[in-house]
Amino acid sequence: MTATLADTAAKHPAGDPPTLGYRVIGWTLTVGGLIGALAAFVLTVEKIALLSDPGYTPTCSINPILSCGSIMTTGQAEVFGFPNPLIGLATFPVVAATGAALIAGARLPRWWWLTLQAGAVFGVGFVHWLSFQSLYRIGALCPYCMVVWVVMIVLFTYTTLHNLDRGHLPAPRRLTNTLLQVHSAIPTVWLLILTALIGVRFWDYWRTLL
Amino acid sequence: MPHGGTGSARAAGAAPSKAAQSAAKATRKIRKTGMSTNLKVTLGVLAVALAVLAGVVLVNRGGDSTPVAVAEAVVRPDSHRLSTAVDSKTTVVEFLDFECESCLAAYPSVEKLRAEYGDRITYVVRYFPIASHPNSYNAAHAAEAAARQGKFEAMYKKLFDTATVWGHQQQSQAAVFEGYAQELGLDMTRFKADVASTQVADRVKADAADGETLGVQGTPTFFINGEKFTGRPDYAGLKAAVDASLNS
Structure with a gap:
């Protein structure tokens, strides 16, 4: 009988549809939310430090990271009239708490997941607008901002995959299955494209490092 | 899974x-x-x-640049000299970006030094526009176009004197620079054509490329007789280095 079981399993290697377990989504939201909250916290503290001390830069550098102090003084750093990191400071902890609840075994209603999805859509849209501004309008990179870009892309991908998987968002099952089968390749490709854009944009500087 | x-x-x-x-x-x-x-x-x-x-x-x-190539990169025959020393003993080269606040901070010291030493030193200005400054290239192109009508120094001064007016604006300040060219009495048809030309753009890029060869990573970067100046880019610091070179 055991042999039959094993045979059946062998004949249908992909018998189980691919799925994201609650532990995977739970840990992703917890870790992502915590990293995002930490980055937002550091950015807020830096913003306060910057306000109290405009600071002295001995030289203007072609290193896009060294000239990042200038990013926080731009209009793009306060799109809604207050410093952007305050948004992350308020929202990332909610994401982390959601993840922790899932790990603890809580199962959340559809409206909760759709709210999380709405937040993820806003967040991922916002960081892409910011990264466009950073690359092509301001011409400088800010490391903690980039941490938030990475976190948002990962959180958006997994929240969306989860919602597709559990039917909170409507989509053809085949498409969902295909996406689930390559779940970590999605943010990987996404981030590599972003990395390539950064590489090209600041090539003049990277070249000096070779 | x-x-x-x-x-x-x-x-x-x-x-x-x-x-x-x-x-x-x-x-x-x-x-x-x-x-x-x-x-x-x-x-x-x-x-x-x-x-x-x-x-x-x-x-x-690529291979590392040879020492000869590096020495030549500090001053090229076509580099802009604000003054030329009679004895050619001391040459100060400044890689600058017209939109860099640190260059603007060093500018009064440089002008004081130039007034004081006059023809006892060769003073060379080289372009090193920094990409994070939206109008750094436009400003360099305006200076180079003015240079083609013999007005480099006048445009160099004009750009720094007005840097707080046009600096750190995300919109192109090309029209503002045209206004300066007009004030300096330049042939405007020629100026506009030069600003837009690939020759002017290439000339600016060639300066920046020399800077990169020399390991310039920011502005202002000074070289005194080919040696990178590592002190504070203010009047006292630069004067000490120039005096040391003149008395050597």
């Missing part, structure tokens, strides 16, 4: 070893087909990206 495999493997655990083996094999097979499709694709993508990166690094590595 497959969950079915674990159950059948556990069931097989109680059975004779042959069945256990085949069950374990089946489990591995399931893991491979389900889990590792994702892992394979992800790692594959990363491997391709690494290969591309390695290729880019290898292609761009």
Whole structure:
């Protein structure tokens, strides 16, 4: 009988549809939310430090990271009239708490997941607008901002995959299955494209490092 | 992710070893087909990206510049000299960006130094526009276009004197620079054509490329007789270095 079981399993290697377990989504939201909250916290503290001390830069550098102090003084750093990191400071902890609840075994209603999805859509849209501004309008990179870009892309991908998987968002099952089968390749490709854009944009500087 | 495999493997655990083996094999097979499709694709993508990166690094590595090439890169025959020393003993080269607040901070010191030493030193200005400053290239192009009508120094002064007016604005300040050119009495048809020309753009880029060869990473960077100046770029610091060079 055991042999039959094993045979059946062998004949249908992909018998189980691919799925994201609650532990995977739970840990992703917890870790992502915590990293995002930490980055937002550091950015807020830096913003306060910057306000109290405009600071002295001995030289203007072609290193896009060294000239990042200038990013926080731009209009793009306060799109809604207050410093952007305050948004992350308020929202990332909610994401982390959601993840922790899932790990603890809580199962959340559809409206909760759709709210999380709405937040993820806003967040991922916002960081892409910011990264466009950073690359092509301001011409400088800010490391903690980039941490938030990475976190948002990962959180958006997994929240969306989860919602597709559990039917909170409507989509053809085949498409969902295909996406689930390559779940970590999605943010990987996404981030590599972003990395390539950064590489090209600041090539003049990277070249000096070779 | 497959969950079915674990159950059948556990069931097989109680059975004779042959069945256990085949069950374990089946489990591995399931893991491979389900889990590792994702892992394979992800790692594959990363491997391709690494290969591309390695290729880019290898292609761009190039040999290190020879010492002669480096010495020549400090001052070129066509570099803009604000003054030329009679005895050609001391040459000060400044790589600058007209939109850099640190260059603007150093500007009064430089002008004081130039007024004081006059023709006892050769003072050379070289372009090193920094990409994070929206109008750094436009300003350099305006200075170079003015240079083509013999007005480099006048435009150099004008750009720094008005830097707080046009600096750090995200819109192009080309029209403002045209206004300055007009004030300086330049031939405007020629100025506009020069500003837009590839020759002017290439001339600015050539200066910046020399700076990169010399290891310039920011502005202002000074070279005194080919040696990179490492002190504070203020009047006292620069004067001390110039005096040391003149008295050597």
